[in-house]
Amino acid sequence: MYLFLPLAFYRNTEISNTYLTKSSPKSQYHIMMYYSNTVYLCWHYLTDAVREGRNQYERAFGISSKDLFGAMYRSEEEMLKFLAGQNSIWSICGRDVLTAFDLSPFTRIYDLGGGGGALAQECVSLYPNCTVTIYDLPKVVQVAKERLVPQEEQRIAFHEGDFFKDSIPEADLYILSKILHDWDDEKCRQLLAEVHKACRPGGGVLLVESLLAEDKSGPVETQLYSLNMLVQTEGKERTAAEYSELLRAAGFEEVQVRRTGKLYDAVLGRK
Numbered sequence: 001m002y003l004f005l006p007l008a009f010y011r012n013t014e015i016s017n018t019y020l021t022k023s024s025p026k027s028q029y030h031i032m033m034y035y036s037n038t039v040y041l042c043w044h045y046l047t048d049a050v051r052e053g054r055n056q057y058e059r060a061f062g063i064s065s066k067d068l069f070g071a072m073y074r075s076e077e078e079m080l081k082f083l084a085g086q087n088s089i090w091s092i093c094g095r096d097v098l099t100a101f102d103l104s105p106f107t108r109i110y111d112l113g114g115g116g117g118a119l120a121q122e123c124v125s126l127y128p129n130c131t132v133t134i135y136d137l138p139k140v141v142q143v144a145k146e147r148l149v150p151q152e153e154q155r156i157a158f159h160e161g162d163f164f165k166d167s168i169p170e171a172d173l174y175i176l177s178k179i180l181h182d183w184d185d186e187k188c189r190q191l192l193a194e195v196h197k198a199c200r201p202g203g204g205v206l207l208v209e210s211l212l213a214e215d216k217s218g219p220v221e222t223q224l225y226s227l228n229m230l231v232q233t234e235g236k237e238r239t240a241a242e243y244s245e246l247l248r249a250a251g252f253e254e255v256q257v258r259r260t261g262k263l264y265d266a267v268l269g270r271k
């Protein structure tokens with residue numbers, strides 16, 4: 001047993017150096033801090049969330065969540081913390097979700113709700129012939145442009161817009177990474193219908209989401225994420241069949257599903 005103690009200590013130090021140290025390239029520091037300081041406050045009201053079937057911003061922060069991202073971005077500091085947190089996961093899973101399918105035929109890509117841009121950066125480094133436009137709410141785009149995406153990166157462009165209200169420009173591929181899980185089925189259908197209208201014939205849409213098993217019996221991480229969505233958004237995690245159905249209802253065909261073995265998976269639909 002005494003022999004294993006230093007080994008366990010060494011392993012724990014290695015894990016914390018890799019995933020918790022702020023300066024590590026695989027650091028999960030920002031998302032941990034966001035969970036701990038913001039999301040956890042909504043979890044205090046889990047029983048209310050289950051009873052009422054809605055998020056708990058009002059109880060946790062005293063603000064209405066009628067405009068969901070207005071509530072999440074209630075200060076510039078909160079927005080930065082959220083975007084940095086969202087970016088962190090792609091240092092671990094970005095390559096897996098973007099190589100689940102060969103995306104090289106798609107050169108004009110829009111990352112809808114592309115946030116802090118980490119997935120867009122991973123995409124241009126894996127597929128050097130593509131350009132990726134980060135489409136997001138104006139204040140998110142401004143922060144991504146000025147503080148999160150390196151200015152010398154010529155293959156990344158920016159588009160300020162609200163994908164529920166403004167038009168979506170034509171492209172070969174739309175990435176919707178962790179977007180549909182924020183919204184109910186009706187809003188997902190509305191958004192996918194607009195994406196289908198804008199998509200070039202022969203183009204496609206790539207959903208990046210954490211997939212539940214078809215009987216919803218697991219994985220436990222995805223079930224927990226679904227509760228996370230309940231306490232802080234209007235959405236939930238879904239099964240591959242549920243995403244495929246949403247894509248088909250919007251007009252996308254040849255829907256293919258790839259599980260990566262990590263937290264996030266990929267679903268591709270073609271127009």
Ligand SMILES: C[S@@+](CC[C@H](N)C(=O)[O-])C[C@H]1O[C@@H](n2cnc3c(N)ncnc32)[C@H](O)[C@@H]1O
Pocket residue numbers: 069086087112113114115116119135136137140161162163164165176177178179182
């Ligand atoms: C859960 S985050 C995912 C961010 C990024 N796609 C990723 O995977 O790291 C959802 C993103 O959708 C954006 N978003 C929410 N509502 C939007 C809207 N109406 N129009 C455009 N972007 C929106 C948010 O600002 C945020 O960046």
